[in-house]
Amino acid sequence: MPEAARLRWRDLVERRLPEAARPDWPVHRDHCFARILLDNTCGGPWRESVPAPAWANLPLGQLAAATELGEAVLFGRADLRALNRRSLALRGKLRKADAVAPPEGLRDGNLLLRPWQAGDEARFAALNADPEVMRHFPATKDAAASRAEARTCARRFAVDGFGPWAVTVEGRGFVGMIGGARLLRPMPFPGGERPGETVEIGWRLAREAWGHGIATRGARLALADLFGRCGLSGVVAFTAEGNTPSRRVMERLGMRPEGGFPHPALPPGHPLRPHLLYRLRADHVTSRGTSA
Numbered sequence: 001m002p003e004a005a006r007l008r009w010r011d012l013v014e015r016r017l018p019e020a021a022r023p024d025w026p027v028h029r030d031h032c033f034a035r036i037l038l039d040n041t042c043g044g045p046w047r048e049s050v051p052a053p054a055w056a057n058l059p060l061g062q063l064a065a066a067t068e069l070g071e072a073v074l075f076g077r078a079d080l081r082a083l084n085r086r087s088l089a090l091r092g093k094l095r096k097a098d099a100v101a102p103p104e105g106l107r108d109g110n111l112l113l114r115p116w117q118a119g120d121e122a123r124f125a126a127l128n129a130d131p132e133v134m135r136h137f138p139a140t141k142d143a144a145a146s147r148a149e150a151r152t153c154a155r156r157f158a159v160d161g162f163g164p165w166a167v168t169v170e171g172r173g174f175v176g177m178i179g180g181a182r183l184l185r186p187m188p189f190p191g192g193e194r195p196g197e198t199v200e201i202g203w204r205l206a207r208e209a210w211g212h213g214i215a216t217r218g219a220r221l222a223l224a225d226l227f228g229r230c231g232l233s234g235v236v237a238f239t240a241e242g243n244t245p246s247r248r249v250m251e252r253l254g255m256r257p258e259g260g261f262p263h264p265a266l267p268p269g270h271p272l273r274p275h276l277l278y279r280l281r282a283d284h285v286t287s288r289g290t291s292a
Contacts, residue, residue, distance in 0.1 A: 043152030176205035
């Protein structure tokens with residue numbers, strides 16, 4: 001299976017995409033296709049996350065996501081030009097013209113959503129290493145993976161104008177992340193099949209921050225920013241079927257359930273693969289941040 005996945009990737013970038021290249025595509029060579037797909041999958045210059053060659057060293061889950069993104073390009077479900085601009089922006093070579101500069105932070109009393117800082121990485125790594133925090137994820141994350149994720153969150157603001165914010169509480173400091181992120185992997189639900197067009201709202205908090213309404217308060221701040229300054233028409237949220245606390249937050253936000261789907265990052269039979277989808281439209285939100 002690992003060998004088949006790696007051969008599928010190499011065939012995609014070395015043969016299928018170059019052979020399908022159109023005159024209006026921004027790239028036509030195999031290494032350029034690989035750069036675009038890998039940067040978008042890794043959330044930054046891919047060599048910061050994995051040594052070359054990527055086909056041999058990228059974790060299979062990320063390799064599958066990059067392959068699915070490339071196949072979405074082949075079948076007309078993803079815009080290669082937009083993905084190329086995003087790759088260049090992630091590398092600091094351009095700023096997306098349609099990205100609106102984010103504010104310095106979003107505040108509700110003692111709760112602040114702010115840009116990421118270098119000092120957040122150690123506490124974020126501790127959060128991601130906590131089995132209880134990560135029990136609805138496939139596995140905990142080591143320090144390197146946490147550092148890469150934090151930097152991806154920060155880069156999203158430069159590329160999209162929004163992203164998952166670092167969350168702080170007065171007297172406690174950094175306690176996690178809350179915010180929106182574009183889905184760049186094809187997902188098996190309406191709208192999700194077109195990478196980059198759907199935005200997910202999500203949160204992950206340290207255990208000491210649970211039970212204080214922080215996820216709901218922070219998500220309302222982020223949603224108001226996404227629907228207001230960023231002009232989004234709607235967002236989705238999803239989680240494993242058994243994650244009752246997150247589902248309750250989605251319901252308190254006024255999000256509406258839209259059934260279930262199998263998460264493509266998890267294999268058939270995995271207990272976390274069945275997921276539930278929720279959606280919230282901007283025109284269903286009142287001035288109080290609840291569903292109309």
